[in-house]
Amino acid sequence: MKKMKDQEQIDQYLQAYQIKSIFNEQLLPYLELYSFEQGELICSQGDPAQYLYVLVKGKIKIYTTSPEGNTLILSFKTPLEVIGDVEYVRGIDFINTVEAVSTVVTIGIHYRWLKNYGKDYSPLLQFMLDIITNKFTIKSTSLSFNLMYPVEVRLASYLLSVSFDESDSLCNDQLSISIKDAANLIGTSYRHLNRIIAQFCKEDLVERNNGFILVKDREGLSAIAGHNIYE
Incomplete structure (x- = not known):
């Protein structure tokens, strides 16, 4: 600070x-x-x-x-x-x-x-x-x-929220996040979150590589989130 x-x-x-x-x-x-x-x-x-x-x-x-x-x-x-x-x-x-x-x-x-x-x-x-x-x-x-929305929606919203910020040009779509922390933050299990990330990778929405998650398809994630529930 x-x-x-x-x-x-x-x-x-x-x-x-x-x-x-x-x-x-x-x-x-x-x-x-x-x-x-x-x-x-x-x-x-x-x-x-x-x-x-x-x-x-x-x-x-x-x-x-x-x-x-x-x-x-x-x-x-x-x-x-x-x-x-x-x-x-x-x-x-x-x-x-x-x-x-x-x-x-x-x-x-x-x-x-x-x-x-x-x-x-x-x-x-x-x-x-x-x-x-x-x-x-x-x-x-x-x-x-x-409580009401599935993990797919919450994860898509989470990735959209942390990967982009119009007020700061230094933000980009490549994230270095702890999967365990992300699971806790959106209220799901580590195992379940890994399954959803694998699903997102298969659908070419994100790419997971060496601890990083790269958002590849923001429009696709936005369609899953519906509207950004964390903002």
Whole structure:
């Protein structure tokens, strides 16, 4: 993680996403830019929450982990998204893990400044209310899809989500993923996932080689996914 105090760049992001009005004049001086490299964790489930992050560039992956160590993917997000909003409102530790899928840039502000200068500022409160209610609607839908849709659909969606990101030209269609981790993330067994990958290879949708999975037919995967259930 890199922290940058670049007010000009912050202003550009605020203007681009039309969110400058949600921060009052007292909060603006405390906004900072945070960048994360691909694969870096922005926050970890159970860690103390201290910052509110507004995602302004890149793609993130959100997942939860059970006490037994099993993980389940909840969603992938691109701008505009907020990390730490539920935790701020409820005063709790981070409830999920958030990982950078591509290079990520966020605007961050410490909770203490929000509590000092933003707790009664209605534009900010309305913004967070909109984000939180939308987030829980999507989470409910995502969990339902994990229960209702077959592994073929979930894997196709997962591959589409992690292999391409319009906001970052460095992303490409070649992935280096752990099959075991992928199985946990989409909620299936390692053996079953291997069968589906072999099926996808046979249908020339993907190519598996030396631990890499190459997406060969995005349209074919999109047809299987129907719509991208993790986004």
